Each structure stands twice: as structure tokens, then as C-alpha cells.
Amino acid sequence: MSGAPIIQNNKFVGAVTHVLVNDPTVGYGVFADIMIKEVAKTKN
Numbered sequence: 001m002s003g004a005p006i007i008q009n010n011k012f013v014g015a016v017t018h019v020l021v022n023d024p025t026v027g028y029g030v031f032a033d034i035m036i037k038e039v040a041k042t043k044n
Contacts (some may be wrong), residue, residue: 003029 003015
């Protein structure tokens with residue numbers, strides 16, 4: 001997995017994927033449930 005993990009209440013909930021260079025407090029992430037659903041699609 002690429003990106004920094006997002007932890008809430010001691011649980012993995014997603015990953016930071018992009019951070020804006022001119023403002024590191026703003027960025028994008030992906031939720032863990034979306035990652036799991038995408039992996040499930042590839043298991044054929």
C-alpha cells in the first residue's frame with residue numbers, strides 16, 4: 001500500500017494518498033472499505 005495510514009480510535013480506516021505542497025494540511029485519502037471492495041473485484 002502506498003501512502004500514510006489514517007488511524008482513528010486505534011483502528012486503520014484508510015490511507016493518505018496526496019498532500020498539497022503549498023499547504024500540507026490539505027490532501028486526499030482513500031477509505032479502507034473502498035480498498036477492500038476493489039481487491040475483492042480482482043479475485044476471480
